[in-house]
Amino acid sequence: MREAVQEMKDHMVSPTAVAFLERNNREILAGKPAAQKSPSDLLDASAVSATSRYIEEQQATQQLIMDEQDQQLEMVSGSIQVLKHMSGRVGEELDEQGIMLDAFAQEMDHTQSGMDGVLRKL
Template sequence: MSMEDPFFVSLTASGIVEANPGKFRLGEHELQERRDFVVQTQKSVQLMKEQLSSPSAVAQAEKKNKQALLGATAKDRFAGLEPHLVSANSRYIQEQQEQQQLIMQDQDEQLELVTGSIRVLKDMSSKIGDELDEQAVMLSEFNEEMDQTSSRMDSVLKKMEKVSHMTSSRRQWCAIGVLVIILIVVLILFFAI
């Protein structure tokens, strides 16, 4: 058998399928049907080759070709195939179509779930953006208040520095004297009442 022979390709493919039937989701019964189909087809092809080599077969082939060109129906083309092989192939095709349909339905459901998740994430990101905008406004207001407080503290610290830097002793004694007088007045008022 050469690689150009269609049965070589068919047997190679069958060998791959038989080696790993789980991957192709085929049962033992379907594998056997396919093996039988390949063997039956090989026999039919061999018989056809033998028949085609005879002169009467050439004349008969020309006659059939003329009939085919003049309007043979689709039923005539498949008349040579055994009915159970046709039904097995039809069943296989139908199963594959059903599996494809199920896969498409599953993918549609998964797409709907992903779409829902994306919507939720979009809503959450919008809310987070709004919250960040509010926080930015609050931080700006807080920064302004801090600037005002800082300027007030600077002025108070400067005044405190002036008071603490009275270098002349006369000023210090004057300040102490004024404070003592104020203390005496407060005590008199407190006990007088």
């Protein structure tokens, strides 16, 4: 299949095909009736037309795939933003709890000192 596509591509850009298309375009623009075409010219035009349609279809398919991937990336980006916000909040909460634990440890030390003093008096 790839070989056939490559042959079609090569045929499309071949000097013969390009010259044929340019000649036809000039005749159409000049308003001249097209000369009697040989069967090989008709086959060349048919191959070029089929190849062009195939390439257009492939480009349209690729564009649809890229559009779908863009939508999926936007969804992933939104999820990442939510996770970023949540992780920031978790970090802030951990910082606050660390401060509270330090204050609690100081109170425990103060209480322990007071209890040691009471025990010495007993």
